[in-house]
Every structure is written in structure tokens, then in C-alpha cells.
Amino acid sequence: MKILLFGKSGQVGWELQRSLAPLGQLVALSSASREACGDLRDADGIVRTVRGIVPDVIVNAAAHTAVDKAESEPEVAEALNARAPGVLADEALRCGALLVQYSTDYVFDGGGDRPWIETDATGPQGVYGRTKLEGESAIRQSGCRHLIFRTSWVYAARGKNFAKTILKLAGEREKLTVIADQIGAPTGAELLADVTALAIRQARGEPDVSGLYHLAAGGETSWHGYATFLCEFARQSGVDLLVQTIEPVPGSGFPTPAKRPLNSRLDTSKLRGTFDLNLPHWQTGVERMLREILPEKS
Numbered sequence: 001m002k003i004l005l006f007g008k009s010g011q012v013g014w015e016l017q018r019s020l021a022p023l024g025q026l027v028a029l030s031s032a033s034r035e036a037c038g039d040l041r042d043a044d045g046i047v048r049t050v051r052g053i054v055p056d057v058i059v060n061a062a063a064h065t066a067v068d069k070a071e072s073e074p075e076v077a078e079a080l081n082a083r084a085p086g087v088l089a090d091e092a093l094r095c096g097a098l099l100v101q102y103s104t105d106y107v108f109d110g111g112g113d114r115p116w117i118e119t120d121a122t123g124p125q126g127v128y129g130r131t132k133l134e135g136e137s138a139i140r141q142s143g144c145r146h147l148i149f150r151t152s153w154v155y156a157a158r159g160k161n162f163a164k165t166i167l168k169l170a171g172e173r174e175k176l177t178v179i180a181d182q183i184g185a186p187t188g189a190e191l192l193a194d195v196t197a198l199a200i201r202q203a204r205g206e207p208d209v210s211g212l213y214h215l216a217a218g219g220e221t222s223w224h225g226y227a228t229f230l231c232e233f234a235r236q237s238g239v240d241l242l243v244q245t246i247e248p249v250p251g252s253g254f255p256t257p258a259k260r261p262l263n264s265r266l267d268t269s270k271l272r273g274t275f276d277l278n279l280p281h282w283q284t285g286v287e288r289m290l291r292e293i294l295p296e297k298s
Contacts, residue, residue, distance in 0.1 A: 001184075001204070004055035004097075005029065006038055006046075006088075007062030011156035012102065015079040015193035016061055023197060027053055031062070038062070040084035041076070041156075043252035050091040055212035057200055058092050059100040060085060063294040065130070067106065067258040070127040080132035086138030093144035097211075098203055100196060105184070107133040110261025113183075115220075117267045118212050126258040136212070145207055147199055149192070149271075152264040157292040164293060166227045167234055171242035180224035180248030184264030187217045188285035199275050209274055214266035224248040233287060237294050 001024030007013040008028035017028050029038025029049070035047030036052065040062050051057065063081055064070055070077040085101055092099040106129030107122045124130040139146050155161040169176055195215055203209050221229070228246050233243055251260055268279055 001025070001057065002053065002055045003027070003057045004050065004053050004058060005059045005061065006040060007060065008038075008128075010061055011154060011159055011189040012192050013061035015156065015189045016196060019193040019197040020200075022188055023200060024056070024178070026075070026120060027055070031135065041079045043083065043087050046084065046087055047091060050088070050095065050125055052083050055097050057098045057100065057204070058088055059196065060088055061102060063102065064128070067126065068256055070131070071257040074131075075126045077127050077131045078134070081128070082134035082138065085135035086142065089139040089142035089144045089146065092146070093142050097144070099139060099144050099146045100200065101135065101139055101146065101148045103132045103136050103148055103150040104129065104194070105150060105261060105264045105266055107136070107150065107262065108261065108263075110259070110263050112263050115265035115267035116214065116263070118214060118270055125261070128258060145203070145210045147203055147210065148212045149196070150212070150266060151187050151192060151215050152266060153184045153186045153216070153258055154189055154192065155286075155289065157289045162186075162223070162226065162228050163286070163289065166230050167239070167241075170241045171230050172242060174242055175245045175247060176227065176243055177247045177249045178224040178227040179251045179254060180222045182251045182260055182262050182264065183220055183222055185216045185218065185220050185266070185282045186286055187215070187282065188227055188289060191217060191280070191285055191286075194246040195271075195279075196276060198277065202275055213271040213274070214268050216266045216268060216279070217285055218279045219281045220265055220285070221282065222248070227282065229286065230290070233290050234294060237290070239294055
């Protein structure tokens, strides 16, 4: 099996290089790759890359994920999140490849208090969600075999993340204020990558599993609950923190260019049933990430 991966340098792409390698020959590209075009803004270059490699599977982990920045540069977000997936889908259909694409809970309006299912009506509230939904639509309309995974609150030990920011601030301040009315499940890039590899293996032999799935860690929490867990775990691990109070506040107290969904819960029943998978509780992955980034006890 030959696998073509776009976005190898991102959080999910980095983990995908590990999880996909055992499946076959892996060609991993970033936007700066020189051996072949990995820049999704270059539609012609992407077409040449796919036709030159002729992969059995295309995995697209590249995207415009800076939700606030997308509001001020919608053309870039549209190129990366909407048009590029359509180009990849057309090329996947042409060469008979399976296309894997990642999407987001931002395709919904963020209302309600129950987990979203795949058939719920969409209603993106900003450029990021709208362009990701357009990418989903382009893939479905192409007729190619595909797996689209909607996820949320993605983190990784590598690079910047919410956990590192909170722990840094907790070491500098006695009081933190953290949003408490936005609910979701912190989901590790490692989990996304491992599930992707397992799903690809099954989808290659069972074309009927092609489609849209929600993929997130088990359980739910708020950003405030997440921050509290981080600080408690760090203290139990011997980290000396200055913070004494973590105050819960509404998201309205932190205005941003892009509206954040209050409800980021995703129902993963379809994924778990189709692929016979267990998705660990969000705390399991976060604990593992913390063990990687926290200093070892002396």
C-alpha cells in the first residue's frame, strides 16, 4: 500500500507519520517539501504530486486551523480548507485512492447541550467552520471513497497547546480566569492518528464503511475543568505552582474575532460501532501528554 500524507509537520501529521508507517510505503509532505508539492494552496502542484505518486490512500492533515485569523484572511482559509480537499477528492477518484480528511465541530452552530451526531443540521458561525464544511461537501460530491473525521479540542505534546499555556501561567500567577461555559473533550493527536490507521485498514477491505464520522476522546469537560485537572495533576507530580484560584468565567468575557461554540460535544457511536473501537476518556490522553511535558521528579 502506498500512502500520501499532506501536512506532516502539524500536530496530527506528526503523529500520523508514526501510525501510518507500518501500513505500507509512506510519502509524507509539508508545505515546504521540495521532493514534491505539498502546498495545498497550489492546486496544480497538488495534482502533479498525486498523479506522480499514484497513492492507494491520501491522508490530508493540512488545513487553516487558526480560527481567528481565518476571519481576516478568508481567501487563504477557503483555498486550504475548501478548494484543496475538492482537488484531492477529484484526484482520489481518478486514481481509485481512499481519501482521509479531518474536519471540525465548528461546522455546527455550537448550540444545545447534547453531543452532535453526523446527521445533525450544520450551521457554521465563522469562516473556519464554513470552509471546513465546504471541504466536506466537495469530497462527498466527488464520489471518491473517503473517511471524514470531525474532531475537536485537539492537542499534542509537540508544539504549543492549552496545557502548556495554563501551566506556564499557573507558575506565574496566583489567580487564573478560565472559560467554563464551552464544553467538549480534549482529544490527542496521537489518538486521532491511531484511529486513522485502524480505520484505513478496515476501509481498504470494506468500501461500505466510507463516509463521515465523529472522532473525539471519551467524556466531556469545560476549559475550566480542563485547566483545573492540569494544575492538580502537575501538583501531584511535584511541580511547584503559584496559582491558588482558578475562577470560572463565561466565554463572553473573552471576546474573539471568531465565535467559539458553547457545545463542542461529538457523539462517536457511529465510529465506535463501525470500527469496533474504544475511545479512552479524555483524561487518559491528557495524563500521558503531561507525563511527556512535565519535568521529571529529581
